[in-house]
Amino acid sequence: PRQSLSLFDSIFFNVRGLVVPAPEALPGFAATPWALAVAVVLTVALTIFARRRQAATGKALPMYRIGAALVVGLPLIVFLASGSPLAWSIPELKGFNFRGGINIMPELMALWLALSIYTAAFIAEIVRSGIQSVPHGQTEASRSLSLPGGITLRKIVIPQAMRVIVPQLTSQYLNLIKNSSLATAIGYPDIVAVFAGTTLNQTGQAIEIIAMTMAVYLVISLLVSLLMNLYNARTLLKER
Template structure:
């Protein structure tokens, strides 16, 4: 009697259940069906419970009147605005504090990370103390410290701390002059846009010129001069079409000017300082990952330390820094949801808090809030991955 050889079994002519590929497909199919059944059960059970309690599902509530005020709004808003408007307000406030935090945390992180490697003993030790202190204190504690121990300890508006009689610091926040554009100010904005485009074009041309001739131009200084000088010249030639509304004390509060909430300042400082302590270690590890021979070669060419760091070390270290720093940016954005602890009107406090309490549309509101953080995180990851890919291409 003939028996199938082992080579035929290995080629897949044996029983199907013995084939690893078939077994893997069967297992995946069973798991997929089980997951679909589980999700279907959750959805059916949720809809049944909502129907039993008389709660109507859907997004019709977004068109209803909100009926509550929000202390900080980047666009027009009143208590007569809709719940959909509160969603936009909360989203913009979240984006504002996240963007401000990313910028300040990046600047602090790079400076402190480089300082940790400084040959200056005192500077390096101070940077080490900063990192070991702020990264080991919970972020929520730091937020509460800046809000209650620092900003809430400022005097009342009548006893405000003054700077040049234009900037006032008190328990209600920071009050500063409010710029009011006049007719003709658009020329300054167009000049600024032209200056930015011209600077980018000049930087590209200077880089190509350096590749051909080896001669470098002071791109940063020239670019800074163009970006500042061209709009300034347009501003002066059009008669300086800008007025400043200086805040004045009226009763128990200031009238005029721009008021920055202490909640925004506390959250911004806490997020930036906390995240900068992690970015500093990322920068330090990236710099240490660059071969010491690169630095020694630069010294043999008598290159200054600043140029060596900026032109040789940092560009090579970015391949290590960027992926890790992306995670810190995402953490900062998600950590901004701790704003509810001090009442900053971000999307969690305004939409997933007040709006949810008034409407009871928990599923829709929580789903929208989760989707916001998901989209923001995926967008930041996409942009950072593009930058990282561009950095790797430059090295090749």
């Protein structure tokens, strides 16, 4: 720890992991999450109202700006009005280790970076193929109507591309869940390491422990598939 790489004397990196400042809520901070929840509810309600208003009158509201202002502005105003009730625990070297802050394990950092980069590459190709699957005539028709590029992307390209993106994205999410089990190979205590490692060594019940491990991954995969299939059903193009 004494040979750690330091950034602004607040962030430290060594062989034991990454030590960063940790937020500590003070009395009165609970109002800020409630303000965020209210802002989200208001944004959803205004979005539904804006869609109905546009369907009835043809006039659209800038909901992206309104929603961003509500979700960011309302909690920020409440946070500042309550006296900024948030402190930071700065890590300090005391003895043979750091005290305070959050210590992120190097195994977790390696797993996070590896899975993020690996999965992001596949998802990028999935999104690219979905967008390229939309006929070029669709964008040409929107340009002939003088529609802005943002509206063309949100209202014309993305809705048609999602029917190609979502099925492949579902498979990629399931692959990500299964690939996370490789964390045991680098010493990170994930579900496989705890179940098939620690618990199996303590109990000796190999069949039951492996069955439990398989059941956990099966349930998680089925839940992800269910949610993605429900979303896929909503994004399908409805033919008249």
